[in-house]
Amino acid sequence: MSDAPATFDVPFALGMMALHETPALHAPGALADWLEARLDQGLCWFDHADIYGDRAGETLFGDALRARPGLAKRVRVVTKTGIVTPERDASPFAVKHYDSSAAYVTRAIDDALQRLGVERLDHFLLHRPDPLMEAEATGRALDDAIAAGKLGAAGVSNFLPEAWRRLQAAMDKRLAAHQLELSLAHPQPLLDGLFDALVGDGQAPMAWSPLGGGRVLTGPARPRLLSQAEGFGVTPAGLALAWVRALPGRPLPVIGSLKSERIETLCRDAELELPRPAWFALLEAARGHAVA
Numbered sequence: 001m002s003d004a005p006a007t008f009d010v011p012f013a014l015g016m017m018a019l020h021e022t023p024a025l026h027a028p029g030a031l032a033d034w035l036e037a038r039l040d041q042g043l044c045w046f047d048h049a050d051i052y053g054d055r056a057g058e059t060l061f062g063d064a065l066r067a068r069p070g071l072a073k074r075v076r077v078v079t080k081t082g083i084v085t086p087e088r089d090a091s092p093f094a095v096k097h098y099d100s101s102a103a104y105v106t107r108a109i110d111d112a113l114q115r116l117g118v119e120r121l122d123h124f125l126l127h128r129p130d131p132l133m134e135a136e137a138t139g140r141a142l143d144d145a146i147a148a149g150k151l152g153a154a155g156v157s158n159f160l161p162e163a164w165r166r167l168q169a170a171m172d173k174r175l176a177a178h179q180l181e182l183s184l185a186h187p188q189p190l191l192d193g194l195f196d197a198l199v200g201d202g203q204a205p206m207a208w209s210p211l212g213g214g215r216v217l218t219g220p221a222r223p224r225l226l227s228q229a230e231g232f233g234v235t236p237a238g239l240a241l242a243w244v245r246a247l248p249g250r251p252l253p254v255i256g257s258l259k260s261e262r263i264e265t266l267c268r269d270a271e272l273e274l275p276r277p278a279w280f281a282l283l284e285a286a287r288g289h290a291v292a
Helices: 028-040 054-068 102-116 135-147 161-169 194-200 212-218 220-234 238-244 260-269 276-289
Strands: 014-015 045-047 075-082 124-128 154-157 175-181 204-208 252-255
Touching: 028 054, 028 260, 054 075, 054 102, 075 102, 075 175, 102 124, 102 161, 124 135, 124 175, 161 175, 161 194, 161 204, 175 194, 194 204, 212 220, 212 238, 220 238, 220 276, 238 252, 238 260, 238 276, 252 276
Parallel strands: 014 045, 014 252, 045 075, 075 124, 124 154, 154 175, 175 204, 204 252
Antiparallel strands: none
16 A cells, blocks of 8 residues: 655645635636736645536636646646535436445546646545445545546545545555544544544545634634734634644645635744644633633
């Protein structure tokens, strides 16, 4: 089994979930300018999924790369598959479901490469655990795509240990990344063993919704966030991301904002290395009680 790749070397990834809802970035040239500015800031990781805008996010991104030759070799792309929306379900049931079958995954990889306009997907993740997954067939499809140079690595998102270990046992290549919900508003993976399990199995953690959809900034930790942020000379959001990055494996937060000014501010805040007592003070504030 191959070794997992090194952890991510940037302060955060840029989530593309809202790209299709951001008209100012829909023109290929405008998005290419935005991408180039992010790359010049040292931000090279962009997080996609085929359900974001019903493939529109990946398509817009690919159009921008084709409009600006040279950018494709500078970006690092994560994308995900496996969620079938009712609109995409061709059966009479029109039901939301998961599909991790080998045929579906193989087709999703090829389609994502075409939409995104890149030669390789740096990380390709199964978006949700599928109770009907045939691990041997799915694992073989992922191994084959890595061997063919279509994927840099495969990984999972929102899986529990039993599910990812069943898939891993069927693969030659290591599941290299794991995207999970993790924030001050959702610290449960740190308390129930999930985070320890994925780091222990060599998966690089990526934290989706690291600000809890805004709940981190408005919830019970807000007074402590405001006071610590002022003391450290950062924004409350920057402090909340530093709290995530302080964990073992240095999780990569995936932020949802596409606003250049906000991204620039979070880049400046990323220099903060949060001291241990400050980290626990924020956890205590978020949970409403001290650790045992």
